[in-house]
Amino acid sequence: MLELRGVTKHFGKEVRAVEEVSLSLGHGVVGLIGHNGAGKSTLMQMIATLTRPTRGQILFDGVDIAAKPDAIRHRLGYLPQDFGVYPNLSALEFMQYFAALKGVRDPARIRRLLELVNLHDQAHRPAASFSGGMKRRLGIAQALLNDPDILVVDEPTAGLDPEERLRFRNLLAELGYGKLVLLSTHIVSDVESIATELAIMRSGRLVAHETPEAILQRARGQVWTANVAEHDYAALRERVHVLQAQRQGERMALRIAHPELPCLGAREAEPSLEEALMAQRYALQAEAA
Numbered sequence: 001m002l003e004l005r006g007v008t009k010h011f012g013k014e015v016r017a018v019e020e021v022s023l024s025l026g027h028g029v030v031g032l033i034g035h036n037g038a039g040k041s042t043l044m045q046m047i048a049t050l051t052r053p054t055r056g057q058i059l060f061d062g063v064d065i066a067a068k069p070d071a072i073r074h075r076l077g078y079l080p081q082d083f084g085v086y087p088n089l090s091a092l093e094f095m096q097y098f099a100a101l102k103g104v105r106d107p108a109r110i111r112r113l114l115e116l117v118n119l120h121d122q123a124h125r126p127a128a129s130f131s132g133g134m135k136r137r138l139g140i141a142q143a144l145l146n147d148p149d150i151l152v153v154d155e156p157t158a159g160l161d162p163e164e165r166l167r168f169r170n171l172l173a174e175l176g177y178g179k180l181v182l183l184s185t186h187i188v189s190d191v192e193s194i195a196t197e198l199a200i201m202r203s204g205r206l207v208a209h210e211t212p213e214a215i216l217q218r219a220r221g222q223v224w225t226a227n228v229a230e231h232d233y234a235a236l237r238e239r240v241h242v243l244q245a246q247r248q249g250e251r252m253a254l255r256i257a258h259p260e261l262p263c264l265g266a267r268e269a270e271p272s273l274e275e276a277l278m279a280q281r282y283a284l285q286a287e288a289a
């Protein structure tokens with residue numbers, strides 16, 4: 001559905017925001033993961049036709065979107081990172097406003113979307129009084145007005161409380177059926193349970209594109225639990241990568257990334273996706289050193 005070929009974006013001579021990204025995406029929820037400044041927002045803005053690549057091509061169903069931006073605009077929903085609502089509009093009025101802008105004339109659709117994002121009971125409340133999570137849900141409803149095939153959401157869970165985060169995650173997982181949902185985050189656990197694929201960016205480059213299962217599979221035998229006396233901890237920490245340390249009286253309960261048994265009594269652990277990615281990163285660093 002969406003194909004990126006050598007997509008590059010430079011700002012002036014100094015900033016290489018996105019560098020030679022090639023990627024093929026079909027249906028499902030794709031987690032675009034990277035630290036702050038990795039280039040995620042810039043890549044998403046290029047897909048949303050809000051900025052053009054310096055080099056490279058983005059093809060949507062085979063059509064170059066730089067040459068024909070409307071081909072994708074009609075079929076795209078976009079929720080930017082800094083999505084804001086208008087102070088004087090209720091949720092319903094906000095949706096009516098965007099529906100008019102997008103040429104959507106079906107009032108029943110607005111009602112259905114407000115139900116989908118669970119805001120129908122709050123439709124007459126000023127959107128400016130909503131919590132962060134409610135505003136983002138309204139943002140998703142707005143992005144879905146044109147029944148898009150591609151939904152691009154930039155850091156949607158930043159600043160949300162755990163309950164809102166969960167609700168938002170479930171909503172995106174539901175939407176992933178039959179659509180492409182491209183979701184950026186720097187918090188791996190936000191996409192762990194819903195992403196069908198991960199695209200990982202570092203310093204503007206795509207460093208991996210694979211399924212979470214493949215990443216977890218590769219991390220087998222690399223993540224360990226151990227319980228060590230406090231006085232042994234300092235020495236151990238010098239030799240291995242400690243992912244998590246928790247004091248338990250005189251002892252430390254640890255989770256460790258290491259390519260082999262890190263210390264006597266350690267046990268192989270089931271890694272989380274975040275731990276698997278860290279273990280992979282450490283392994284690459286060790287290879288490069």
Ligand SMILES: Nc1ncnc2c1ncn2[C@@H]1O[C@H](COP(=O)(O)OP(=O)(O)OP(=O)(O)O)[C@@H](O)[C@H]1O
Pocket residue numbers: 011015016017034035036037038039040041042043081155186
């Ligand atoms: N309009 C711009 N002009 C100059 N530099 C820019 C511009 N937009 C982004 N950058 C730079 O490009 C790089 C990538 O930024 P981008 O916002 O795409 O990263 P990100 O992965 O989305 O980070 P974050 O999670 O913080 O939003 C950064 O160094 C950023 O400062």
